[in-house]
Amino acid sequence: MTQFDDTTRTVEGHVKWFDPSRGFGFVVSEGGGSDILLHANVLRNFGQSSIADGARVGIVVQQTLRGEQAVEVLHIEPPEGAGMAMLEDFRSLDPEMIRSVPMEPSRVKWFDKVKGFGFANVFGRSDDVFIHVEVLRASGLSDLAPGEAVALRVIDGKRGRMATEICAWEAALRTADPSAVESCGEANG
Known part of the structure; x- marks a missing residue:
């Protein structure tokens, strides 16, 4: 059988x-x-x-x-209604401006779901990019592993560089030009 x-x-x-x-x-x-x-x-x-x-x-x-x-x-x-995470740091920013920021190839340093945040580094840069759990959820993910390759949309926030959107690197690669990815959901579809 x-x-x-x-x-x-x-x-x-x-x-x-x-x-x-x-x-x-x-x-x-x-x-x-x-x-x-x-x-x-x-x-x-x-x-x-x-x-x-x-x-x-x-x-x-x-x-x-x-x-x-x-x-x-x-x-x-992403789950219905997830959309873009609206953290306090993003409220004063134009959503169209945030969506126009290109996706950047990055690697997760660490992420702690219990604490609700973690950090990644954009390839070729040493500064940390803050990732909030709400951004992760709004992007359709529930957790990240150290060393995981991802694509991030990064802005300079009130407290430093912050991810506004995140997707698996392979999802970003499904488009011809990862920097032109409009959103992770479109890359996944």
Whole structure:
């Protein structure tokens, strides 16, 4: 008896929950049915180490002895209503100006979900870029790993350089010119 059915299907749905420390989570299909297992390795193959609860996803699923599981992630969109994080530091800035800032290739130094923040460095620069958990959530992510490659939209805030948007580097690379990425959601789609 084989573990996998040799047929796959494409499913649109949303993330019910995902726990990076446990290495898996579940997707609920728009068409109903049982929850679909989303393993961390499948998410990593897409270029992300985490995904926010409620994020919209397109996945390829396959039937296994234990039920349906995702075998490929096709696209990820931030949860409905996430939009741009509106931290106090961003309130006085024009949203169009923030969106016009190019995405920059960066590497995560550290991120602590419990503390609600972390730091990254733009490639070729030594100064730290502050990443707030609300920016992470608004970008459709739930956590970051040290050393993870990401694309950041960075502004000079009241307290230094701050990320206003973040996406997995692989998502930014899906466009011809990562600096021209309008938003991570568009890069993921």
